[in-house]
Amino acid sequence: MQKGPGGGFLLRFLAVVAGYALSYSLFRSVSFSHWIPLAGLRLVWLMFLPYRYWPAVVLGEVLPLAYTSIQCLELYGTAWAAFNMLPPVMVVMPVVHWFRQRQPFLDRKQIDGKQSVDIGAFLQCSLIVSIIWSGVFLLSVGLMHAPPGETPSVTSNLASRYLLGNFLGILAIAPLALMAWETLGTARPHTLLQQLSTSRLAMEFVFLTVPVIALLTWLGADAAGDARQVARIAMFIPVAALALRHGWHGAALGGFVASVGIILTMVAKRDPSVIQAQALMALAITSFLLLGSRIAAQNKREQASQIDSKRALEIAQQGFFLSEMRLRQASFALDHIGASVQEAHNQLLGQLRYLLPAVDSRNHYRQATANQQRIYRLADSMYPLAWRDRGLPAALRAGSIARTLDEIGISYQCEILGRGLSSMSPRLHAALYRAACEAVVYLVTQAHPNKVRMTIRGCESQNRRWVVLQVDGVDAHYAATNPATSIEWEWLAPRLGASGLGLDTIRDIALIYAGTLRVRSTEKRVKISLFLQDADSAD
Template sequence: MRVGPRADALIRHFALGALYCAALFLISKVTFTHWIIVTGFHLSALLLARYRYWPALALGGLARMVYVSIDCYPQYGAVWATINLVPAIAYYMPVVWAFRQRGLLFPKQGTFQVVGLVLCSFVVATMATGITLGQLLFTPLPPNYVLDYSQVVPRLVLGNLLGVLTIAPTAMVLAQLASEARGQWHAWLHEVADSRLLFETVFVAIPVMLLVGWAGLQDAQSRPVAQMAMFLPVVFLALRHGWRGAALAGTLASVGIMLLMPTQDDPNTLQAEVLVALAIATMLLVGEHVAGLHRRAEQERVDSRTAMALAQRNVELGESQLRSAAVSLERTREAFDVMLSHLFSRVSFYLPAAEDRRYRRLAEAAKGELHLLSDAMHPLMYRDRGLPGMVAQGVLARHLEAAGIAFWCDVRGPASVFPPAMHLAAYRLICDAVTDACMEQNVSEVLVKVRCGTHRPLRMTLLVQTVGDVERLAHIGWEKLLPSLRLLSSGLGRRAIEDRAATYQGSTRERPLPHGRRLMISLQHPGQPHA
């Protein structure tokens, strides 16, 4: 049977009012003078419910007050029963409405301000104390019974404040966590189960409280110390997880103190309640600042990852453009080679032999420069032999060996798991490192090692070791080698090496050797999270 929207709204309001009334009956069973958690329940309901449901809450509270007034009418009389009919939540509604309308609790959509909650808690606790004292004025007392307000007022203030701080912050934490689900409850449950807040609450805070509580139950003299020690997990979780940790630990600490209470009016318990109430309020404020620092740090990490990903995409885009330019230049070189071959075949009969050889040498030098330039843009050997062949048999290795520098290369590990752009970045880092070392003209041996890791996070480590032998240095052709190396590298030295490595979340470390130096470069797979 289908119902209209108005009937559906009435059903929802009635269900909410009935649920609220039933909860009040249950909570009132564990509420006493210096632990009035029903006040915290009232505030939590007003914070979480929309304005249109407030009348249902008031009617639910009225239903409970009618039952209490009827039940206590023979004992307290008609005046008290009539005054008692006004539900307590109705007194708090204007205060909570003012806090919500002025943005002291919810400044923006989806945000929450802990300072406003603490301030609202103090105001509501004060109002609850005033309401109770007002009802006491109309409560018939036994003959010759003098009410000691110096004891009643502090207990009421402490009970209402601790009751609010026990329930309201934790209710807001649970509401915020539930709002993060956005309908994906299965994934949300897994996320909450894997959260560090839940882990440290279950496996750190609760065991510590159980241990402290067990010690307090075993020895009556140590019970007051155990009750006061309940605030330590509040400080720990607040510093670790902000105000959410302080809220959850505060609820546990408050419950722990009540469980250790030997009698209802135990003075040591009252002292512990004062300490815990101050600790909860203070740690909520400190925790909000800590949470702000955590959000700022997380935002910085997100910005850093975004900037790093953008830099890596720009590197890939630049390599793609250089590859296209290198292919075009290689085609131009091949066309130039064909053209010169036809030209020399036509004019070689009209030129002297010496002049013909000179022109051919110039043509070969021009073709070699074009090949070197295209290989500097994009190593053509990479397409056929990958990273190992590009490093071991590429232009860099050939030029070093042609100049008289001994070159060794060792590549190990699954290089294919890393993207091509990272292969090219590693090759350019090797070229930069070798060029930077050769600029001092004291290198006769070059050793390059490349290690591709298999454990997460996936890393590629480069080792470039250069050694100078005095006898061999005199036979190295620096005049031809240095211009070629400058073309293969950026020419900016160590700064370029560090910047290029940082693009892949890498680091550099240099170690001097007796006759040279060793440079180690570590790169991280772009698909892995930051270390």
């Protein structure tokens, strides 16, 4: 039998009534004048509960209040009993409603994928509702019918105690709920345990803050006089440390434990030294929450800046790789066109071989072969055919770099060491090859070495991969001693598909792949070292 929408709402409404009444009774049992965690409970329910369930909260508070009024009717009088049945949570509903609508301290927009809290608005709301609840209690005291031998009166001391109790009770409870909402609101259930196990805040809170405050509580409970007060004041230190390191989340956790620790050192309910320590703690928690919110906002801006920088690097890497893919397609197309032109030329010469002299035929054949070689070199400079057929190591060892250097009389040697090069991403392969071409062009055109030695070392550790490229120009003389090869040097960059802009291009590639560039030069040697990280490796 299916239940209609009205039946489901009624069940949820009754569940809210029962849950609030139960939590109200539990928190009320540990509340007194200058320590009222019940105030924090009330505000938490109003902050997070939808408006349609607010009547359920009122009903859940009326039930225990009515029971108390009936029990104390003869003791405190009818006027007090009737006023006591007015739920304090209902009195502050307009205030909380205004803050939720006009100055919300819960931001659910999730622009960056995370929820956020406005601590300033929360503290303003907390102070206002604390003042209202203190006024309600003082009015209730004024309506009491004095029992025989007692004269209840509203004093400034009583007013300050209840204002402090309400405000400190809110600061002890509500920030924890706000922290849980902000931290766990967008998290998936199966990742909660992993987040907690890797959270530095959780580790420092459990293994540092809690033991320190527990030790101070034990010392304060056994001490007397000034020593006890010193132990209470010293509880501010771990709260401040946690707030400075982790923002207002640390202030919320540390403030709760410190507030409980101060209460546990109390020897009497109205101990003036406890009230003084609580007043200082309320001031400290408020300050730490405000300071922590600024720290958290600054950390978020830094994280957003890091995310933007990382995203910009990813876009740059993607653009670099897409340009390489376009060059690869153009290389394939040129290779295909070259084969087609060669075939058409051969067919044409075959048709005309009886009409042309033998000398002209040989000239045409040589010209066709030279054109075919030009097209092949152009296609190979865009994307080495050895890379396409046998992979990057073959392109570096016996590709266009080796052939071009051999043509201009420079000895070339390539050595690949380490592991993980073949498993790195195609993006890094493309960047590595282009950086190698740019480095060779720079060495040859600037230092004119007799020998170029290239060393590539792939590394992998803890799911992170990187590569180190070293291009070493040996026997450099920094001046072209063979004029016949100067023309070849001018065409070196186009033949290798390099820009020929020197170290700036190599440095740009290093920046895109979070690497570094280092150049060492002596009279007879120039060495370029490049470090690149694989962005596709797991963090």
